[in-house]
Amino acid sequence: MSILAILEQRGELKPCVYETLSAAGAVAKVSGMPLNAVYIGAGLGKDAQSLAGFGATTVYAYEDSDLTHFTPDAYVPIVVGLAHELDAKVILGSATSIGKVLCASVAGRLGVELAQDCTAVAWDGALTATKPLYAGKVVAEMRLDTAPAMATLRPNVVRVERDDSPPPAVVQRGKPEITLRTVIRDVVSAAAGTVELTEAKIVVSGGRGIGGPENWPVLQSLCDTLGAALGASRAAVDAGWIAHPHQVGQTGKVVSPDVYIACGISGAIQHQAGMRTARLIVAINKDPDAPIFKICDYGIVGDMFEIVPALNEEFRRVLGK
Secondary structure, three states, X not given: OEEEEEEOEOOOEOOHHHHHHHHHXXXXXXXXXXXXXXXXXXXXXHHHHHHOOOOEEEEEEEEOHHHOOOOHXXXXXXXXXXXXXXXXXXXXXXXXXXXXXXXXXXXXXXXXXXXXXXXXXXXXXXXXXEEEEOOOOEEEEEEEOOOOEEEEEOOOOOOOOOOOOOOOEEEXXXXXXXXXXXXXXXXXXXXXXXXXXXXXXXXXXXXXXXOOHHHHHHHHHHHHXXXXXXXXXXXXHHXXXXXXXXXXXXXXXXXOOOEEEXXXXXXXXXXXXXXXXXXXXXXXXXXXXXXXXXXXOEEEEOOHHHHHHHHHHHHHHHHOO
C-alpha cells in the first residue's frame, strides 16, 4: 500500500507540485503509508532536488520527448499502470486545467471516486476531503472509501511545509509501449511574463468600471510590477473587452491567491464565488455601496484611474523597479 502524488510540469515543475506533495506527505505521516510520486515529461533533472522535505521515497520519472506535453493517450496509462504496480491507496493531483482532466480520466479507468478542486485532505482510516460547493456557500466534508481514493487540490490553498527528509530517489523510465493517437507538434505559449490565473499568488481584476478594452494597460502595468495575473469580471468578458480565460467567478475560474485586487468590480455574488477564498482582498470602486466592500480587507473609494497608477508607482518604488 502506498500514496501516489502526481507531479505536474510545463517545461519545469509547477508551484502547485509542492502543495500536492505537502498534503500527500501529511497523509503519509498519519497513515503510515510510503509516499511516491510520478513525473511525466522530458527532463526532471535538477528539479528532483527541490522535492526534498516532503517525505517522498521515490519519484518514477517517465521521460521522453513525446511526453513533453500533456496528452491523455500517454499520461493516463502511465498513472493507471503505476497505481496498480505500487498498490496505491491514495492518489493526489493538482486541480489545474491539466490536472483535473488527467485525474478524471485516471479515476474513470480505475473505476474509483474522485473529489475535484478540494481545499484540504486528511486521513482518518480513509481519505477525507474538504470541497466548497454551491459557489462556496456550502463546504462539504467528503469521505472516499474506494481504493485508490483520488483528489485534486486547488492551487494556493495548501500551505507548503517541509521537514528534514532527503530528496526522493529517482527511478528513470522511458515512454511505455503505447500508441499515441494524438501527437502535439507545436505549442503556442502565452506572452512572456504572463501568469496562469488559477495558480497566481496575486491577481489584479477589472470589471465594467474600467470603461472599455482600451484601458486594460492600466491594470496590466500593475500586473507587470507585482508579477500578477490579469483577471476580469463576467461583465467585462460579456462586453467583449477581454477573452473568457480571464474571467473570475461562478461561470469562470476560481482563484485563491494571496492577494486579490478588484478594480471597478461591483462584487456580485457570482463574482465573489470565484475569489472570496483569497487570503487578502483589496477593492477599488467609486461606489461606496458596492457589494465588494462587504467582503474586502481593504477598500478604497475613488477613481481607479487615479488610484491604480498611484499604487503602481509606489509598488515600483518599494520593489526597486
